């Protein structure tokens with residue numbers, strides 16, 4: 001696999017102060033550097049993860065994809081050039097700004113600026129969140145996931161799969177063509193949605209504690225027009241999350257409890273709906289708009305869908321007693337090992 005994780009993102013924004021307030025008091029990111037034209041933020045042991053740049057236009061953003069080492073970066077550059085993708089070897093001054101050893105840049109089929117790098121710099125000091133959260137689940141999983149709306153789904157999918165080494169976690173054909181792609185055990189680092197207006201729909205950050213998300217939800221509810229999508233749970237990565245409007249024209253998904261996938265063994269799964277188990281009111285409107293044709297909306301989900309919570313070691317207490325629905329769910333899967341490998345792995 002060529003790309004290992006999403007290392008950083010950069011966004012262009014006219015109002016640095018609005019972004020700083022949102023990134024710290026709402027998200028809990030740690031402010032690092034402040035200049036007249038740029039603000040940077042930490043979310044874990046990396047020197048920086050989010051860069052907000054006044055020089056870029058509101059629509060300009062870049063995604064920093066990490067590869068293993070210099071040889072992997074050279075291999076990726078050669079592969080892109082062989083596919084007639086224009087690749088730029090960036091100067092050391094830019095590598096210094098990104099706090100990486102070396103980087104290249106290129107664009108995906110929809111014009112998103114992508115950077116690939118190796119050798120990220122770690123911070124000297126422990127991460128200090130700007131508000132009282134337990135922390136972000138990032139590290140080797142990368143800083144989260146980006147959901148991109150693309151003009152030509154098949155071309156975009158081929159680019160991310162064949163050139164960058166992404167693999168499909170799951171996908172849907174109707175009512176919209178979409179695929180969720182992984183590069184490590186995070187269920188997806190990128191999702192691609194066929195859409196007439198290309199761009200980034202949202203960026204996801206995952207917290208260690210459900211309470212971090214709930215307290216962030218309380219805080220967001222206290223700000224006019226901040227919550228774009230209500231609290232809910234996704235059916236594919238099992239994340240419990242809500243979505244916020246940002247000072248830019250994309251959303252931030254703030255979530256907890258996404259499942260991991262077994263990368264070597266995983267086979268792509270087709271979904272018949274992307275409707276959430278519950279909640280997430282506003283999600284489809286945020287994708288399709290208020291006047292979307294009926295065919296754009298997913299069918300109502302069947303009732304009674306559920307899945308185990310996904311927890312890290314130490315962040316749970318087992319209760320006494322038995323769970324009838326869990327026994328009914330898991331026993332048939334052991335009898336048929338081809339069913340739902342992720343559920344078996346979770347038990």
Ligand SMILES: [Fe+2]
Pocket residue numbers: 145147202204253
């Ligand atoms: Fe998401």
